[in-house]
Amino acid sequence: MIDNLGAxxxxxxxxxxGASLAGAAAFAPRPAxxxxxxxxASLNMLYATSEADSDAIKAALPDFKAAxxxxxxxxxxxxxxxxxxxxxxxxxxxxxxxxxxxxxxxxPALTNKIEPITDMTLDSELSGDLDIKDFIAKVFFDTAVFxxxxxxxxxxxxxxxxxxxxxxAGFEIFGLPIQANVxxxxxxKDLFDDPAHQQAYKAKTGKDLAPPAxxxxxxxxxxxxxxxxxxxxxxxxxxxxxxxxxxxxxxxLAGFGGDGHMIDDKFETVFDSPEGVAAxxxxxxxxxxxKVTPPGTTSASWDNVATSFADGLTAMSMNYHDLxxxxxxxxxxxxxxxxxxxxxxxxxxxxxxxxxxFSKNKEWxxxxxxxxxxxxTQTKALAxxxxxxxxxxxxxxxxxxxxSAKFGNFYxxxxxxxxxxxxxxxxxxxxxxxxxxxxxxxNVARGAAKPEDALKKAAGEVRELLKxxxxxxx
Amino acid sequence: xxxxxxxxxxxxxxxxxxxxxxxxxxxxxxxxxxxxxxTMAIAPAIYLVYVSFRHENxxxxxxxxxxxxxxxxxxxxxxxxxxxxxxxQFVVLSVAIEMALGxxxxxxxxxxxxxxxxxxxxxxxxxxxxxxxxxxxxxVLLDPAYxxxxxxxxSWGLIAEPIDWLGNPVTAWVAVIxxxxxxxxxxxxxxxxxxxSGVPSEPKEAAILDGAGPLALFWHIxxxxxxxxxxxxxxxRVIEAFKTFGSIFVLTGGGPGASTEVVNLTLxxxxxxxxDIGAAAALGLVFLAFLSIITSQLVKALGRNTDILED
Numbered sequence: 001m002i003d004n005l006g007a008x009x010x011x012x013x014x015x016x017x018g019a020s021l022a023g024a025a026a027f028a029p030r031p032a033x034x035x036x037x038x039x040x041a042s043l044n045m046l047y048a049t050s051e052a053d054s055d056a057i058k059a060a061l062p063d064f065k066a067a068x069x070x071x072x073x074x075x076x077x078x079x080x081x082x083x084x085x086x087x088x089x090x091x092x093x094x095x096x097x098x099x100x101x102x103x104x105x106x107x108p109a110l111t112n113k114i115e116p117i118t119d120m121t122l123d124s125e126l127s128g129d130l131d132i133k134d135f136i137a138k139v140f141f142d143t144a145v146f147x148x149x150x151x152x153x154x155x156x157x158x159x160x161x162x163x164x165x166x167x168x169a170g171f172e173i174f175g176l177p178i179q180a181n182v183x184x185x186x187x188x189k190d191l192f193d194d195p196a197h198q199q200a201y202k203a204k205t206g207k208d209l210a211p212p213a214x215x216x217x218x219x220x221x222x223x224x225x226x227x228x229x230x231x232x233x234x235x236x237x238x239x240x241x242x243x244x245x246x247x248x249x250x251x252x253l254a255g256f257g258g259d260g261h262m263i264d265d266k267f268e269t270v271f272d273s274p275e276g277v278a279a280x281x282x283x284x285x286x287x288x289x290x291k292v293t294p295p296g297t298t299s300a301s302w303d304n305v306a307t308s309f310a311d312g313l314t315a316m317s318m319n320y321h322d323l324x325x326x327x328x329x330x331x332x333x334x335x336x337x338x339x340x341x342x343x344x345x346x347x348x349x350x351x352x353x354x355x356x357x358f359s360k361n362k363e364w365x366x367x368x369x370x371x372x373x374x375x376x377t378q379t380k381a382l383a384x385x386x387x388x389x390x391x392x393x394x395x396x397x398x399x400x401x402x403x404s405a406k407f408g409n410f411y412x413x414x415x416x417x418x419x420x421x422x423x424x425x426x427x428x429x430x431x432x433x434x435x436x437x438x439x440x441x442x443n444v445a446r447g448a449a450k451p452e453d454a455l456k457k458a459a460g461e462v463r464e465l466l467k468x469x470x471x472x473x474x
Numbered sequence: 475x476x477x478x479x480x481x482x483x484x485x486x487x488x489x490x491x492x493x494x495x496x497x498x499x500x501x502x503x504x505x506x507x508x509x510x511x512x513t514m515a516i517a518p519a520i521y522l523v524y525v526s527f528r529h530e531n532x533x534x535x536x537x538x539x540x541x542x543x544x545x546x547x548x549x550x551x552x553x554x555x556x557x558x559x560x561x562x563q564f565v566v567l568s569v570a571i572e573m574a575l576g577x578x579x580x581x582x583x584x585x586x587x588x589x590x591x592x593x594x595x596x597x598x599x600x601x602x603x604x605x606x607x608x609x610x611x612x613x614v615l616l617d618p619a620y621x622x623x624x625x626x627x628x629s630w631g632l633i634a635e636p637i638d639w640l641g642n643p644v645t646a647w648v649a650v651i652x653x654x655x656x657x658x659x660x661x662x663x664x665x666x667x668x669x670x671s672g673v674p675s676e677p678k679e680a681a682i683l684d685g686a687g688p689l690a691l692f693w694h695i696x697x698x699x700x701x702x703x704x705x706x707x708x709x710x711r712v713i714e715a716f717k718t719f720g721s722i723f724v725l726t727g728g729g730p731g732a733s734t735e736v737v738n739l740t741l742x743x744x745x746x747x748x749x750d751i752g753a754a755a756a757l758g759l760v761f762l763a764f765l766s767i768i769t770s771q772l773v774k775a776l777g778r779n780t781d782i783l784e785d
Contacts, residue, residue, distance in 0.1 A: 299641040
């Protein structure tokens with residue numbers, strides 16, 4: 001065709017025509033989002049209650065209305081109900097919710113139902129103010145970047161988020177991260193700073209009392225503070241039957257030199273390794289032998305341990321959120337990164353805001369999630385304990401004395417922990433895999449099984465589950 | 475209908491036409507109920523059977539007919555059998571304790587005392603509390619760090635160290651069954667209390683004249699009268715106990731390990747967390763078949779025991 005065209009056009013005319021077409025293309029609006037869609041009367045958004053700090057989003061709603069001229073009707077639900085609602089809405093192709101929050105482990109099953117927004121992020125008119133490179137790259141890739149027909153695959157990590165590179169590699173962006181949760185170590189600053197404790201600890205161990213930098217120190221500090229007669233224990237652990245037990249275990253697994261993802265990209269189980277056995281042995285040892293955890297640890301969830309710490313029962317606690325003490329416990333809280341071992345890899349999982357592919361207002365839903373995840377909105381939401389997903393917001397948090405007064409060094413530690421965090425494996429049936437592992441962790445923690453046996457049994461179950469889900473070891 | 479057919483009147487054309495109109499009217503009148511039944515019960519049941527033979531992916535491509543694969547998976551899963559056993563254990567123990575305690579409470583409350591009405595009202599209270607709320611309250615009460623139960627047991631010197639009720643399979647079952655007993659014993663009590671008020675006084679008076687003691691009175695007079703009501707209460711409780719979900723889900727979540735995982739929890743997980751509808755349908759139907767056998771036996775027993783009411 002070009003050959004034929006060449007027969008009718010001189011070289012000069014051909015170049016002129018080419019330049020004209022290029023110019024027209026450059027100045028013409030992008031076809032996909034050419035004309036702004038009609039502004040809706042309102043948008044419906046589904047959100048998590050406490051797991052993603054819904055108060056922060058609720059507080060932003062008036063500003064949203066002022067900026068856009070219409071309301072976002074926010075519905076919040078606790079975790080289990082939210083998951084069912086999200087899956088049921090998408091399974092029934094319901095257009096009711098325009099935007100919804102999605103947790104990382106759900107996403108592998110939802111890539112055919114959540115709207116890819118890569119093209120929207122590439123649209124300069126629609127996304128001129130997105131500043132996508134400001135998102136913490138690791139968080140962004142783990143949370144929002146998936147391959148639609150091979151949802152187990154990870155986009156090769158880079159330092160910056162580049163939608164064009166993501167698209168070129170066959171991946172898509174399925175949302176914008178809104179709340180980054182990662183395990184951090186909260187500790188009682190008043191106890192650690194107490195000269196009497198510092199002297200006693202030095203006398204007992206020969207070392208200075210400080211937030212533990214490695215797992216040996218963690219055990220030593222926990223043992224020092226444990227005094228059941230004073231109703232005080234060293235640390236909480238989330239060893240109850242539930243996802244939280246897996247999170248504790250995978251954090252230790254990474255710390256002991258194993259792969260914190262637990263299942264590698266070849267669909268092989270890697271948690272039943274010598275590192276896994278060492279990690280679980282250490283974990284059970286803290287509970288059963290050293291007894292540095294409060295009663296009820298083997299049935300404790302993440303919110304139980306938050307309560308135990310708040311009630312002043314422990315000197316340290318690993319959790320996904322910032323913690324506070326009840327007024328009768330006169331003390332203060334500070335944060336440290338999770339201790340290191342051979343390596344480090346605190347569990348992390350981030351929530352993202354996504355566009356429902358059945359929404360009648362996709363473009364406006366995208367504009368809304370862009371606004372809610374913007375640096376300005378996230379910065380404002382810091383006061384309501386949102387865990388930001390943008391680097392600039394962490395910088396803003398560090399520079400704000402009011403936030404430091406309210407949350408201490410939480411945001412600083414949160415940002416540093418995210419940089420070394422390890423996410424979950426990407427599996428459509430992660431819920432079942434997760435359960436097989438937490439049952440093993442819980443059984444070992446309460447002394448009902450040996451670490452080797454429990455992990456071996458769990459690995460067998462996980463392999464069967466992977467087979468049932470259609471995953472074949474590569 | 476059989477009687478009409480036996481008379482031979484159907485052979486007369488006019489009569490037959492009239493009967494046919496009657497039948498048509500009958501069907502017409504029944505049609506709303508039948509339509510409702512078909513829509514709400516029969517169609518979903520047929521769909522359930524249909525999806526149990528499929529791998530049904532509601533969230534993407536890949537749905538396919540898989541034959542008996544879902545059933546094979548369910549029936550070969552040691553975990554599913556263990557869950558079924560746990561469910562049976564829970565039902566038998568809970569209902570047995572509730573029947574015994576319910577009977578005892580009904581006998582106590584049947585005494586005409588001034589406090590009886592107040593006590594009856596108090597005993598009924600647990601029935602009005604939602605199972606999830608009850609479970610949350612029990613969770614707090616049983617917390618080894620700040621729960622009342624361990625606190626008082628320690629204060630009275632009955633235990634040296636707090637018990638992690640939900641961290642040990644035996645004590646977790648005690649908690650689960652204890653919660654069910656607390657919630658449902660009043661139901662049994664109410665039924666039996668109503669029954670006791672209907673026990674005739676004449677046979678008792680005659681027996682007392684013949685020298686019968688309280689135990690003999692209970693065994694030979696009261697209990698036979700209560701038998702049909704005990705059977706009704708037992709059948710209703712067994713059916714309800716098999717359906718228990720919310721309280722166990724909140725109280726133990728199936729833990730510690732998987733020791734209090736009952737079939738309903740597994741069904742919830744497969745259907746509403748994994749969204750594996752095919753496998754969930756297969757498990758549900760197997761469970762339904764199992765329940766049907768038990769329920770039919772219970773209904774037979776109920777029929778035998780309620781004969782006395784028809785006399």
